[in-house]
Each structure stands twice: as C-alpha cells, then as structure tokens.
Amino acid sequence: MMNSANSNNHHQKHRLAWLRWAAPLAVFLLLLLLFWRGLSLDSSTLPSPLVGQPMPAFSLEMLHDASVLKTEQDFKGQVALINVWATWCFACHHEHPMLMDLAYLNRVPIYGLNYRDDREAALSWLEALGDPYQFTVFDPDATVSIDWGVYGAPETFVIDQKGIIHYRHVGVITINDWETVFLPLIEQLEQAA
Amino acid sequence: MLPELGHFALILALLLAVVQAVFPLLGSFYQKPAWVALGQPAACAQAFFLVCSLLCLTAAFILNDFSVAYVAENSNSRLPLHFRISAVWGAHEGSMLLWMTMLSLWGMSAALASRHLPENISARLISVLGWVSVGFLLFILLTSNPFERLLPYVPLDGADLNPLLQDIGLIIHPPLLYLGYVGLVVPFAFAMAVLMSGNLASAWARWLRPWAVTAWVFLTLGILLGSWWAYRELGWGGWWFWDPVENASLLPWLVATALIHSLAVTDKRGMFKAWTIFLAIFAFSLSLLGTFLVRSGVLTSVHAFANDPARGVFILILLGISVGSAMLLYAWRAQSLREEVKLHLWSRETMLLANNVLLVVMTLSILLGTLYPLILDAFNLGLISVGPPYFNAMFVPLAAPLLFLMALGPHQRWSKTQPSEWLGRLRYTFAISVTLGVVLPFVVTGSLQGHVVLGLALACWVLIATLQDLLGKGMRRGKGFTGVWQLPRSQQGMVIAHVGVAVCAIGIALSSQYSQERDVRMVPGDAYTLGAYTFLFEEVVSGEGPNYTTTTGLFEVSKTKRGGEQVIGTLAPQKRLFYVRNQIMTRAAILANGWRDLYIALGEPLDERAHAWAVRIVYKPFVRWIWLGGLLIALGGFVALFDRRYRQKVAQAFQGAIDLGRLKPANAE
Numbered sequence: 091m092m093n094s095a096n097s098n099n100h101h102q103k104h105r106l107a108w109l110r111w112a113a114p115l116a117v118f119l120l121l122l123l124l125f126w127r128g129l130s131l132d133s134s135t136l137p138s139p140l141v142g143q144p145m146p147a148f149s150l151e152m153l154h155d156a157s158v159l160k161t162e163q164d165f166k167g168q169v170a171l172i173n174v175w176a177t178w179c180f181a182c183h184h185e186h187p188m189l190m191d192l193a194y195l196n197r198v199p200i201y202g203l204n205y206r207d208d209r210e211a212a213l214s215w216l217e218a219l220g221d222p223y224q225f226t227v228f229d230p231d232a233t234v235s236i237d238w239g240v241y242g243a244p245e246t247f248v249i250d251q252k253g254i255i256h257y258r259h260v261g262v263i264t265i266n267d268w269e270t271v272f273l274p275l276i277e278q279l280e281q282a283a
Numbered sequence: 284m285l286p287e288l289g290h291f292a293l294i295l296a297l298l299l300a301v302v303q304a305v306f307p308l309l310g311s312f313y314q315k316p317a318w319v320a321l322g323q324p325a326a327c328a329q330a331f332f333l334v335c336s337l338l339c340l341t342a343a344f345i346l347n348d349f350s351v352a353y354v355a356e357n358s359n360s361r362l363p364l365h366f367r368i369s370a371v372w373g374a375h376e377g378s379m380l381l382w383m384t385m386l387s388l389w390g391m392s393a394a395l396a397s398r399h400l401p402e403n404i405s406a407r408l409i410s411v412l413g414w415v416s417v418g419f420l421l422f423i424l425l426t427s428n429p430f431e432r433l434l435p436y437v438p439l440d441g442a443d444l445n446p447l448l449q450d451i452g453l454i455i456h457p458p459l460l461y462l463g464y465v466g467l468v469v470p471f472a473f474a475m476a477v478l479m480s481g482n483l484a485s486a487w488a489r490w491l492r493p494w495a496v497t498a499w500v501f502l503t504l505g506i507l508l509g510s511w512w513a514y515r516e517l518g519w520g521g522w523w524f525w526d527p528v529e530n531a532s533l534l535p536w537l538v539a540t541a542l543i544h545s546l547a548v549t550d551k552r553g554m555f556k557a558w559t560i561f562l563a564i565f566a567f568s569l570s571l572l573g574t575f576l577v578r579s580g581v582l583t584s585v586h587a588f589a590n591d592p593a594r595g596v597f598i599l600i601l602l603g604i605s606v607g608s609a610m611l612l613y614a615w616r617a618q619s620l621r622e623e624v625k626l627h628l629w630s631r632e633t634m635l636l637a638n639n640v641l642l643v644v645m646t647l648s649i650l651l652g653t654l655y656p657l658i659l660d661a662f663n664l665g666l667i668s669v670g671p672p673y674f675n676a677m678f679v680p681l682a683a684p685l686l687f688l689m690a691l692g693p694h695q696r697w698s699k700t701q702p703s704e705w706l707g708r709l710r711y712t713f714a715i716s717v718t719l720g721v722v723l724p725f726v727v728t729g730s731l732q733g734h735v736v737l738g739l740a741l742a743c744w745v746l747i748a749t750l751q752d753l754l755g756k757g758m759r760r761g762k763g764f765t766g767v768w769q770l771p772r773s774q775q776g777m778v779i780a781h782v783g784v785a786v787c788a789i790g791i792a793l794s795s796q797y798s799q800e801r802d803v804r805m806v807p808g809d810a811y812t813l814g815a816y817t818f819l820f821e822e823v824v825s826g827e828g829p830n831y832t833t834t835t836g837l838f839e840v841s842k843t844k845r846g847g848e849q850v851i852g853t854l855a856p857q858k859r860l861f862y863v864r865n866q867i868m869t870r871a872a873i874l875a876n877g878w879r880d881l882y883i884a885l886g887e888p889l890d891e892r893a894h895a896w897a898v899r900i901v902y903k904p905f906v907r908w909i910w911l912g913g914l915l916i917a918l919g920g921f922v923a924l925f926d927r928r929y930r931q932k933v934a935q936a937f938q939g940a941i942d943l944g945r946l947k948p949a950n951a952e
C-alpha cells in the first residue's frame with residue numbers, strides 16, 4: 091500500500107526529474123557565455139568608464155593625518171598620477187621601487203590612494219620603503235575606489251590639470267610603460283593646456 | 284634539424300590521437316573488436332612521439348639553439364644547465380607541450396590498465412582520452428607551436444628565462460602540478476565511458492580509485508610546492524594570496540578531494556553513483572577552466588602568461604566542446620545511474636555526503652569569488668576587486684564544520700551506527716580538545732584570540748579522534764603496532780592524510796595570528812629587536828652569480844634566553860640583478876626550525892650615502908607546519924595506493940559486472 095503510493099509520487103516527480111540532471115549543463119552554458127564576453131573585454135587595457143570624464147567627487151581622510159580631509163579638488167592643477175596601492179597587494183611591492191624612481195625624477199606629482207588597507211601597516215610601509223607620494227588618501231572600505239572602477243591594486247590613473255581622467259593603467263608600471271605610454275601622454279596633456 | 288623532428292613527432296602524435304579517438308568508439312558501437320583493439324597501441328605510440336617531441340625541445344635548450352623562437356625568448360647561453368632544462372616549461376608553448384606529454388602518458392597508462400575493465404567501457408574510455416588529446420594537440424600545433432624558427436635572422440643570444448622562475452621550486456612545481464591537473468582526465472574519461480554505457484558497477488569504481496588518488500597526490504604536491512615557492516621567492520613572507528592562478532589549482536583539488544571520498548562510497552556501498560560521475564566531470568572541467576583562465580588573460584593575475592586572444596578563443600572552444608558534451612551526456616544519461624538511497628543520519632555515508640557538500644560549496648564560493656569581477660564586468664555593472672578578505676571570510680566558516688566532521692566520520696560504520704558506540708569515547712576527546720585549544724594559547728601568549736582557539740581546538744579534535752580510531756581498529760587486529768600495521772593501507776593512508784590536515788590547520792591558525800612583520804630602515808651596524816630575537820645588520824657585500832650580480836646583506840641573529848644573548852645564526856638576504864633582462868630579484872633569507880621561521884628580505888637602498896636599506900623582518904611561528912601538513916596529506920594518498928584491494932586479480936572482482944559490458948564478437952550474432 092505504502093509502496094504504491096510511493097511509486098505514484100515517484101512517477102510524478104519523474105517527469106521533471108530530467109531538469110535536475112541538466113542543471114550543471116545550464117550553469118556551464120551560462121559560464122561559457124560569460125567567458126566569451128570576458129574574452130572580448132581585455133581587462134588589462136579596459137578603458138575605465140571614467141576615461142575622458144572628470145574625477146568622481148569624493149572626500150577622504152589623509153593617510154598620515156585622519157583629521158585632514160582631501161577632495162578631488164586637491165588633485166587638480168597639474169598633470170598627475172594617482173596610484174592605487176595596498177600593503178596586502180603583492181604586485182605593489184614590485185611596483186614600489188619604480189614609483190620611488192618616478193618620485194625622484196619629479197616629472198609629475200604622484201598621489202596615493204590607499205585601498206582596503208590598515209592605516210598602521212600602510213604608514214609603516216611608507217616609512218620603511220620610502221614615500222613617493224605627495225600625499226596619500228585612505229580608503230579602507232573601498233567606497234571611493236569602487237567609484238573609480240578599481241579592479242585591483244596596483245592601478246594608476248593619469249589626470250590632467252582640470253582633473254579629467256585620461257588613462258587607466260592596470261598592474262605594475264614598468265620602465266617600458268613609463269617611456270612608451272605615460273611620458274608621451276603627459277607631454278601631450280601639458281602641451282594641450 | 285631536431286626542432287623539425289620534434290614538430291613532426293607532434294603531428295604524428297595528433298594523427299595517432301585521431302585514430303585513438305575514432306576507432307575504439309566506432310568499434311564499441313558497431314561491435315568490431317578489431318577497431319577497438321587499435322586504441323591501446325595508438326595511445327602508446329602517441330605517448331612515445333610526444334616524449335620524443337619534448338626531448339627535442341629540451342635538446343634545443345641544452346644546445347642553445349637560438350634559431351628556435353621559443354628558446355631565444357626563454358633562455359640564454361649564460362643560464363646554468365638545470366635552468367636551461369626547466370626553461371622548457373618556463374613559458375606558454377613549452378608548458379603546453381609538457382602538459383600534453385603528461386596527458387599522453389596518463390592516457391597510455393590508463394589505456395593499458397583498462398584491460399581490466401569490461402571491453403566497451405575500456406574502448407570508450409580510451410576514445411575519450413583520444414579526443415582530449417586531439418583537442419590539445421590541435422591547440423599546440425595551431426596556436427602555440429614551440430618549434431617555430433626565427434629564420435633567417437638568428438639571434439646571437441637569448442632573452443633569458445624570467446628571473447622569477449630561476450628557482451629550484453620552479454623546476455619541479457609545474458611538472459607536479461600538471462601531472463595532477465592532467466591526471467584528472469582519467470576520471471573524466473571514465474565518467475564519460477560510464478555515461479555512454481549507462482551503468483556503473485561498484486567494481487569499476489574501485490578501478491578508478493587509485494587513479495583519482497594518484498592525480499590528487501600530484502595536485503597536492505604541486506600546490507604545496509607552489510606555495511613554498513611563493514613564500515621563498517616573492518619576498519614578503521606570504522604563502523597563499525588567493526590569486527586567480529592559485530585558485531585555479533585549488534578548485535580542482537577541492538573537487539578531487541570530494542571525488543576520492545565519494546568514490547569510496549560508490550566502491551564500498553554502490554551508492555552516490557551519479558554524484559561520483561558528476562564530480563569526476565566537474566574536477567576535470569575545473570582543471571580545464573583553470574587552464575583557460577591562466578592562458579587567456581580574462582582575469583588579470585600576477586603570474587599570468589603572455590596573453591594571446593587567439594589562444595583564449597581556442598581554449599574556450601575546447602572547454603565548450605569537452606565540458607559541454609560531458610554535461611550534456613550527464614543530463615541525458617545520469618538518470619540511469621540513479622538509485623534509491625536510504626541514508627541513516629549516523630552512518631559513514633552521511634558523513635561523506637556532508638564532506639562532499641561542504642567541499643563543493645567551498646569550491647563554488649571560491650569559483651564565484653574568482654569570477655565575480657568578470658561577471659560584473661561582463662554585465663557592465665562596474666568593476667570591483669575581490670581580495671583576500673572575501674576568501675578568508677568564506678573559507679573559515681566552511682572549513683570549521685569540515686574539520687569537525689572529519690574527526691567524526693571514521694568513527695561511523697557503513698550503513699548505520701548507534702551514536703552510543705562512539706559518543707562515549709569521543710565525549711572526552713571533545714572536552715580535551717576544547718580545553719587544549721583554550722589553555723595552550725593562553726599559557727603561551729597570555730591572551731586569547733577566537734581564530735586561534737577555534738583552529739587549535741579543531742586540530743586537536745581531528746588529531747586525537749583520528750588516532751583513537753586508528754588505535755581502536757588496530758587493536759582489534761593485533762597487539763600494538765602490528766595491529767595498526769595490518770590495517771588496510773587505504774585506512775592507514777586516510778589516517779595520515781587527516782593528521783596532515785590537522786597539522787596544516789595548526790600551522791595556518793598560528794602563523795596567521797601570531798606572525799609579526801616589520802618594515803624597518805637599517806644602516807649597517809644597526810640592530811633591531813623583534814620579540815626575543817635581535818637582528819644585527821653587519822654589512823653589505825657584493826658578489827657575482829652565473830648570470831647575475833648580487834648585493835647581500837649580512838645579519839647576525841641572536842636570541843635572548845634567560846637574560847643572556849645567544850647567537851643562533853647568520854642570515855644573508857640577497858638582491859640579484861639579472862644581466863640580460865636587467866631585472867632585480869629579491870631573495871629572502873630564512874632561518875627556520877620546526878617552531879618558527881625568521882625571515883629577512885632586503886628592500887630598496889634608501890639612501891646611497893648613508894647606506895641605509897629598507898629591511899623587512901618577519902617572525903612566523905609554525906609556518907612550516909602548513910607544508911608539513913600538506914606533505915602528510917600527499918603521503919596519506921600515496922600510502923593508500925598500496926591497498927591490496929586495488930591490486931586484487933581484478934578479473935574476479937568484475938564477475939558480476941562483466942556480462943553487462945562485454946563486447947560480443949561480430950560473428951557471434
């Protein structure tokens with residue numbers, strides 16, 4: 091008796107049972123679509139939606155002094171680099187010496203955007219390895235970094251005198267990037283003004 | 284000449300792979316044993332030609348043949364011989380060739396061993412292996428040929444191997460990792476063959492177990508070495524970064540771990556068949572997915588290879604065809620493997636099911652974290668970055684119940700257990716572990732941290748309960764160690780691996796909570812004290828290596844012991860400037876013992892005149908335990924391979940199954 095009820099019930103379930111087995115296929119097909127799209131978006135040269143736009147407005151504490159708030163206005167006036175970094179970020183360690191060299195060259199000011207980090211760790215890093223930045227703003231919850239479309243650290247933005255973003259560089263800046271991409275762009279922006 | 288021979292061998296291997304893919308499959312459907320019989324020799328010959336091809340490429344490196352573009356890009360006449368050999372897999376083309384060669388060796392071994400399986404299963408298994416080979420050989424020949432020449436303008440010397448890869452860890456890490464990745468092809472091919480036949484006998488699951496475990500052991504070792512390399516070579520004392528490439532190796536490992544556990548159920552109890560088959564497909568899919576993510580550059584990563592869109596598209600197509608057809612076959616046929624399951628709450632099956640669920644959820648959450656930036660990006664929802672905080676937050680709550688159940692599982696019997704059987708003995712174990720977890724850190728450090736208590740208590744719980752189980756079962760077999768020794772090897776292996784997990788958990792909990800890191804500015808003559816240790820910066824010396832110049836800092840390390848200072852060693856961290864690529868590498872110096880690592884990396888010279896240096900000093904307690912645990916996990920798998928049951932005359936185990944799967948000779952109809 092119970093058996094037959096069971097099998098009846100079982101029969102009902104059976105009709106839609108194939109759906110369950112096809113679920114992995116469906117998920118996989120969705121992933122495939124995603125990857126197909128991912129391939130056409132080259133994330134390393136992906137222009138930020140902000141390229142050509144003015145910097146998004148923000149107000150953040152300075153890393154060295156929590157009582158000082160900096161806004162996007164403080165970056166304006168000169169062609170400048172804004173470098174997104176964090177102490178947990180692996181590639182930032184590699185990039186740091188390059189930034190120190192750039193700061194030594196003093197071609198353009200470099201501003202730091204410290205991203206999802208711990209204030210003390212960040213300060214001790216700058217103290218030990220040197221501080222290439224004019225100043226660094228502190229963004230522990232990535233509230234501002236998300237507006238900037240930051241994908242991961244390190245990233246570097248080039249802004250012009252009026253605070254318009256002209257280029258977004260994902261990953262470590264190499265000497266090659268500096269010579270072939272950054273320097274020509276900086277010269278062009280300075281002449282345009 | 285040699286590179287052309289290598290290229291030719293690669294083409295021959297492709298033709299043989301086509302034979303291996305087509306004939307056994309057709310033969311198994313049209314009942315033609317002669318066609319099926321082509322499979323094995325084709326698999327062997329394919330492996331032979333791929334080994335030849337790999338040797339030709341190696342010879343080009345040893346002989347410094349810079350007319351080969353790949354050699355010119357990745358070697359140099361000043362590169363020492365052992366690195367010239369490891370440079371074979373130092374970049375994309377060569378590592379794909381190594382990948383493929385290993386695939387063919389696995390294919391050959393599985394094809395030879397499959398004679399123990401019913402004929403139509405073995406024929407289809409060999410054929411699926413053949414199809415995978417065809418796909419990847421086409422990939423190599425069409426998009427990443429390592430034998431391309433640079434003619435007529437042959438460079439005088441090569442561009443050198445990436446200095447980051449000039450390390451002993453990188454000589455052995457990729458081959459082991461690839462052996463593991465690629466080894467998952469055997470369970471995959473097996474799953475496909477079973478789905479095509481619509482039947483899975485428990486005895487076949489037993490056939491698969493050692494294959495799955497072997498691949499898993501290699502994968503474990505590969506991941507372990509990768510982590511050890513990152514720790515030594517990247518220069519700031521981390522051992523896991525949740526980098527997409529690392530995740531790509533962890534994902535198949537987690538699923539393979541689930542697979543070897545679920546296979547045990549299918550073998551012993553004939554249950555979870557469809558699930559086991561799904562895991563077998565899933566594991567290999569993830570290893571293909573990892574290949575795609577690493578090679579195509581859809582995710583930016585620190586160790587991404589040179590990216591070429593054509594390659595990305597090709598691998599995506601390969602991924603689509605192989606995984607897509609497997610999932611389709613699964614959707615269509617898995618129902619026939621379904622069984623009515625009655626699970627008792629307290630049984631080993633239930634515990635293993637929980638293990639599987641946790642491992643798969645872990646896999647999915649890591650997969651989600653890895654792909655999340657890509658998902659948002661694809662739908663124009665903005666760009667975000669998922670960092671270690673996400674993964675740690677995901678991992679710990681899933682790992683804790685996994686560890687908790689890991690201790691409980693072996694104490695359950697198959698089918699049904701009365702809780703009273705184990706409640707008595709494990710009650711005390713539980714109390715002792717919680718006490719140890721709270722008391723030990725408090726006594727040593729004087730403070731309590733949630734993660735440490737949790738990690739330590741769980742590790743003690745696993746450790747004690749596992750050994751309790753071992754001794755209890757050993758006791759029933761004989762006195763003392765003879766009893767333990769007489770237990771089945773798979774049981775001993777399980778114990779070793781679980782102890783390894785506990786050791787690893789201790790290492791992770793303690794090293795992540797009690798590490799101390801300092802970035803300091805030091806001038807020779809300065810001393811810096813970190814805890815009980817004092818680091819005296821003595822001097823900086825210059826030197827020369829085979830293809831680099833060195834700057835070495837010398838640090839004398841002393842420890843304060845009951846008032847007195849005692850010198851315990853000298854550390855010599857180095858910066859190496861590699862000539863050809865003009866690239867600087869940091870080599871950390873590590874003073875290690877079983878309890879702690881003292882780690883110094885030389886940063887940048889801060890002030891040339893004052894000779895000031897940025898120095899990173901790290902104290903990492905118990906960090907070795909992470910790798911020790913990992914080694915034990917792999918050793919456990921290795922020991923399990925020697926289980927007598929895997930070696931039994933397989934024929935007799937198959938008696939029941941054989942009628943279902945035997946091919947009838949054509950003339951018998």
